[in-house]
Amino acid sequence: MAIEKMKLVNLVGPIEDFDRVVMKHVIDNNMHLENTIKVMDSPDGLHSYTEENPYAELLKTVTGTVGFTKADTETILDGKFDMMPNDIIVYTASVNKMLDSLVEKKKSLMGTLAENENILQQLNPIKNMDINLDYLFNLKFVKVRFGKMPRDSYKKMGTYLADYSAFFFKYDEDKDSVYGVYFAPALMHEKIDTIFSSLYFERVRISSKASGLPSDAIKNISAETEKLKKGIAEADKEIAKVVEKEYEKICYAYRSARYLYEAFDTRKYAAHTEKAFCIVGWEPCKEVDEYTKRLSSEQNVMIALEEPKDVKGTKPPTKLNNNKIFRPFEGYIGMYGLPAYNEFDPTVFFGITYSLMFGIMYGDIGHGLVLFIIGYILAKKKSFLGPILRVCGISSMIFGGVFGSVFGFEELFHSLFKPMEHMMQTLIIAVIFGTIIISISMVINIVNGARQKDLGKVLFDSNGLAGFIFYWAVIIGVLSMLMGNSIMTLWYVIVFVVIPTILMFLKEPLAHLLGKKKDWLPKDKGQYVMETFFELFELALSYVTNTISFIRVGAFALSHAGMLAVVFTLAHMSKGASSIAIIILGNIVVIGLEGLLVSIQVLRLEFYEMFNRFFSGDGKAFAPRKINQN
DSSP states (O other), X not given: OOBOOEEEEEEEEEGGGHHHHHHHHTTTTTOEEEOHHHHOSOOTTOEEOOOOOTTHHHHHHHHHHHHTTTXXXXXXXXXXXXXXXXXXXXXXXXXXXXXXXXXXXXXXHHHHHHHHHHHHHHHGGGXXXXXXXXXXXXXXXXXXXXXXXXXXXXXXXXXXXXXXXXXXXXXXXXXXXXXXXXXXXXXXXXXXXXXXXXXXXXXXXXXXXXOSSHHHHHHHHHHHHHHHHHHHHHHHHHHHHHHHHHHHHHHHHHHHHHHHHHHHHGGGTXXXXXXXXXXXXXXXXXXHHHHHHHHTTOTTOEEEEEOGGGOOSOOOOBOBOOOTTTGGGHHHHHXXXXXXXXXXXXXXXXXXXXHHHHHHHTOOHHHHHHHHHHHHHHHHTTOTHHHHHHHHHHHHHHHHHXXXXXXXXXXXXXXXXXXXXXXXXXXXXXXXXXXXXXXXXXXXXXHHHHHTTOHHHHHTSTTSHHHHHHHHHHHHHHHHHHTTOOOOOHHXXXXXXXXXXXXXXXXXXHHHHHTTOSOOSOSSHHHHHHHHHHHHHHHHHHHHHHHHHTHHHHHHHHHHHHHHHHHHHHHHTSOHHHHHHHHHHHHHHHHHHHHHHHHHHHHHXXXXXXXXXXXXXXXXXXXXXXXXXO
């Protein structure tokens, strides 16, 4: 339950050493960079870097070379990266020339192969024709057209050709089409082509590469095709041989180009004078000593550390550091927002309350076990939902034991509490639980205000001390009235209800007054009074509605038991195998449907009834400049 403490690291060194220092001491060193100009109190004499990155094209070229290896660029980043830019250019040009020639050779072979396969496809329908293709292609006064037409068109063809000196020769057919060739006089072939087109004749153009009898042409082209395939395989082997030989050096060149590019790219954060550079970034406090020790070897580089409270130009980033049990819940926290650096990290609070409410609403040993198994499988597949489902499954099994329910069977062992037999108590307990959760949320908000040194938030906020006193004063007063021993005296109301209400009403001017601001009174007093009055009215309603909203925890516990009761009622109305099938199917439906509904409802309670009281979620994520993530 913690946000890692940070220190701002200022690095200053000779301007000509910028790339080397950045590659060695900034990139992959867990430093979250900030814009130096914005952070510095007095940036006079400092200038931003404005040059375009000269390594962009080089990195693009080397990335293309890596493409020959089929390796993921993110998996080859571990290793040395000190190849000089000119050496990278010369080396990649040499390797690319060698590989490009092999690739072009392969492309040429594949082009010829594709052409041959197309010709074989054209020749296949006429493979049994006993006719010389060279003779057909060289006829001077007759045009020859190979192709196919629908069966219906073939039947009508005679009528269309009655007045023309053309004929169609069928050489094959299937259930939909008739394959053949038609002959037309050269002088009127255009008219005849139009007629056949209207009959939906699909022409197949036989390549001039095919010669002799169709069967001979197929045999010759097939033989050539086999040679082409062998040539392509040989080209692949040659490419693979070159890639295997040059793989390590290609990776070395890529890493070097990548680091050069990234190092230059950090200039957008840095600043410089005529002779020196300056770059700043946040480093986790626990790593600062080791980092400073590493920099001690750089005689020309100075390092200065600053505490967050002394930095005015920026706020520290947020790096959550939670126990592995609660770490998966950070994914849910991220849906709402990231806590600010000086804000309470709600991950553990969220994890405990989420799993607790889920278990109450989904209490069944069998269903919890199924959920645990699903979570285990998802965790193996690296899904962040896996560990969450495992925790929720355990919680469901615990409350299933309390409720005495195993896949809906409630007679297997003695239960401590049955929701369906104590409906009113279940709902009352849920409201009491909600009251406690809301109160804890208010306390967290007070802690946040203290951390942020915001006295107005601590004392006068609706979720601060004034709101806390008002909330509990009303609860205690109402309970005392219901028990017949009311403590709602005039002085009680004035001290614990009226005064906190006035303080919340005057929150803004009182906060400004405590902050020693000159214009602490609102400019438009009438507008302030009207707006604040309606806000307080809405606030009073929200205290009631937010508290009652937790009744859904008990309601879903009843719903879960009720749905299973319906399943068993239907099962008892049936006999034999059908009864067992209803129980199994019913449990599957309840596990899926109720599980989805419960998870959504618990998330709603977390976000709307709890987080709204203390969590701003406006933090910025800790994003160090990293290339090699290992």
